[in-house]
Amino acid sequence: MKSVPLGRRVSAVVALLVPVAVLVVLVLVLLRRPLVLTGAALCFSLGVGAAAFAVTRTGLLRTLAMVLAVAALAASVALAVGAVGSLLLLGAMVGLIVAGGAATRHALGRDIRSLKSSPTPGEPVGPAARPVLLMNPRSGGGKVERFDLVEEARRRGIEPVVLAPGDDLLQLAEQAVAGGADVIGMAGGDGSQALVAGVAAANGVGFVCVPAGTRNHLAMDLGLDRGDVAGALDAFGAAVERRIDLGMAGERVFVNNATAGLYAKIVQSPAYRERKVGTALELLPTMLGPGATPLDLRFTGPDGTEHTSAHLILVSNDRYELGSGEGFGSRRRIDAGNLGIVAATFRTSGEIARLIESEAAGRSWRPPGWVEWADASFRLDSSQPVEIGIDGEALVLDPPIEFRVHPRALRVRIPHGAPGYSPAAAAPTRGWATVTALLRSAAGRPVALGSS
Secondary structure (H helix, E strand, C coil): CCCCCCHHHHHHHHHHHHHHHHHHHHHHHHCCCCHHHHHHHHHHHHHHHHHHHHCCCCCCCCCCHHHHHHHHHHHHHHHHHHCCHHHHHHHHHHHHHHHHHHHHHHHHCCCCHHCCCCCCCEEECCCCCCEEEEEEHHHHHHHHCCCCHHHHHCCCCCEEEEECCCHHHHHHHHHHCCCCEEEEEEEECCCHHHHHHHHHHCCCCEEEEEECCCCCCCHHHHHCCCCCCCCHHHHEEEEEEEEEEEEEECCCCCCCCCEHHHHHHHHHCCCCCCHHHHHHHHHHHHHHHCCCCCCCEEEEECCEEEEEECCCEEECCCCCCCCCCCCCCCCCCCCCCCCEEEEECCCCCCHHHHHHHHHHHHHHHCCCEEEEEEEEEEEEEECCEEEECCCCCCEEEECCEEEEEEEEEEEEEEEEECCCCCCCCCCCCCCCCHHHHHHHHHHCCCCCCCCC
């Protein structure tokens, strides 16, 4: 069992003691001047609060909070220096503040290296008795061959099954389970991960995700190191196990999300695989232009309102972080037992461009026709077959489409060396909860990331 490294525990103690030390110095030197003491204390408190706020924000809010923090702390120091006329005190105060900030960042580090040094969340499990790994050699531009996954699997005692042209992935996964596999894995994209995960869940066997696709969104939200493709195979050995939800679009399993509307239509284009951005830019004006036909996508909103159209419907296996701040586009958890639902209507292609730009800049702008909520189920209707993208795979489903979630249906295994947290779950603790996180770290107790 991993514990909080000594260096981070020391940093947490320093980070907690620095504000106390600064405050004590201010009190001692200004004890005979209560008005100056009050002003300095207020400035100091404001500065610390603004700094804590800035740590958990991005973009303009972060910049403004940092400016306020620096100004307020400088004012508290100026009051102290003015009272005692000591440049040495000024240097000591500035040094303490800088040391406190550095210690806080180190103690609550969220980089891959620091996460790997902390306990990987999950229940310990022993090595698989009969492990099987399915591989798609075409995924991710040929990652199976590039990372020599067949040989890496054999070296670990894992039976490799490489898909050939014309093979049925579902059939191969079911054959592996019927042949005695107690843990099955998939090296491929998210669409393939969903198919094999569905077989694993239906048969009650363990599942291993090997990030050999292009985007590997599931691997990201499971907290795997997507750059260490071969390292994911260690989950077949002694590892940790977590239960996560599975989404359903009709009878089709999805691990990430299902989308209807503009994105689904773009994915259907034969040119999309080779020219994703270019294809989207070519198709959007036609879909949003003055002569565009409204999309026939009917659903009921969270307040009971009946909607007859939308440009975008996103149904995800648990909610994505879609506001401003760190962790955007990932899920804080995949075991909450809910679907995340987004419905959006755009008046112009400019609104789409502004939405994309605002998210890239860390701001939370939403068009007027944006609705976002969570529920255990969702129904999408239409008068014609619905083009839909499920985990990036283009499909056409007959309406009505019933979306639902199977809570904690999948036993997924994570290697001990993985970070273990998604970007959203690993984002810095917000606000004054930072103090609690520092206290836990100082005591050697792992900080429960993602619980806030």
